[in-house]
Amino acid sequence: MDLLIKLGLLLLGAKATFAEVRFYVPQLTMKSLVGRLTNNSFALDEPQCIFQQYNTTDVWLVIALDTVVPSLAKQDLSNPSDYNLFSTKKYYHLYQMPAANSPCADTAPEAKAITLVGLETNCYNVPFCNGILTENGPYRVKFVLLKNNALVQETRWSEKISLLTGKSPSTIDTWPGGRSAGMIVIVVILSVLLAFLLAFLIAALATGSKDVCWCRTLHNEEVLEFDFDEYNIPPYRQHCIYLTHSKSISGK
Numbered sequence: 001m002d003l004l005i006k007l008g009l010l011l012l013g014a015k016a017t018f019a020e021v022r023f024y025v026p027q028l029t030m031k032s033l034v035g036r037l038t039n040n041s042f043a044l045d046e047p048q049c050i051f052q053q054y055n056t057t058d059v060w061l062v063i064a065l066d067t068v069v070p071s072l073a074k075q076d077l078s079n080p081s082d083y084n085l086f087s088t089k090k091y092y093h094l095y096q097m098p099a100a101n102s103p104c105a106d107t108a109p110e111a112k113a114i115t116l117v118g119l120e121t122n123c124y125n126v127p128f129c130n131g132i133l134t135e136n137g138p139y140r141v142k143f144v145l146l147k148n149n150a151l152v153q154e155t156r157w158s159e160k161i162s163l164l165t166g167k168s169p170s171t172i173d174t175w176p177g178g179r180s181a182g183m184i185v186i187v188v189i190l191s192v193l194l195a196f197l198l199a200f201l202i203a204a205l206a207t208g209s210k211d212v213c214w215c216r217t218l219h220n221e222e223v224l225e226f227d228f229d230e231y232n233i234p235p236y237r238q239h240c241i242y243l244t245h246s247k248s249i250s251g252k
Contacts, residue, residue: 021054048104055099059095062143065139118133136165
């Protein structure tokens with residue numbers, strides 16, 4: 001009896017484990033990570049302990065624009081599409097690992113738990129490159145288990161993943177009407193205070209200019225007299241010096 005119960009629990013556990021793959025939904029990681037979501041990449045939580053039972057298959061990640069997801073058939077998912085074809089197909093496959101090597105938090109706590117999509121910047125002549133995402137999206141992803149280009153198992157599609165987008169400088173509104181009322185009031189008050197401070201400084205300089213900068217003007221009518229007799233200095237007499245020039249003529 002105990003053996004039957006254990007066997008039943010084992011079968012239920014195996015069924016639940018196999019069901020986890022079909023019901024697993026990939027998701028953007030919530031871990032505090034630099035580059036978790038950028039304008040050309042994002043980071044996913046890596047599935048744990050759900051692929052080992054398919055140890056003869058390979059794990060691939062399908063990255064697709066949300067607009068093409070409804071039209072993707074099993075044949076599209078089972079034939080890996082290269083990153084270089086994304087511009088035309090709008091989806092591509094990214095190789096992950098053999099299912100037997102997939103991480104499990106119970107047995108390999110040191111295993112990498114993050115899948116970075118859009119990691120490589122140079123994909124020239126690199127098959128199934130993990131290149132940067134060249135379109136704004138939104139994107140959706142799913143894991144597929146393939147064996148000899150045959151689809152063995154697959155997860156569900158993720159929710160939409162929208163990349164960060166920047167603003168063009170020409171589209172930024174610099175008009176004051178776009179500012180909050182509180183900011184406008186603060187700017188006005190600071191401007192008035194600055195005007196008062198400047199006026200006070202000018203008035204202070206004008207009032208104290210006599211103490212700071214002064215000069216004395218000597219009028220043309222003032223005559224400076226000097227008493228020669230007081231200092232026994234004989235008066236100066238004008239002397240005229242005459243220079244004579246004589247020219248001598250010598251002859252033989």
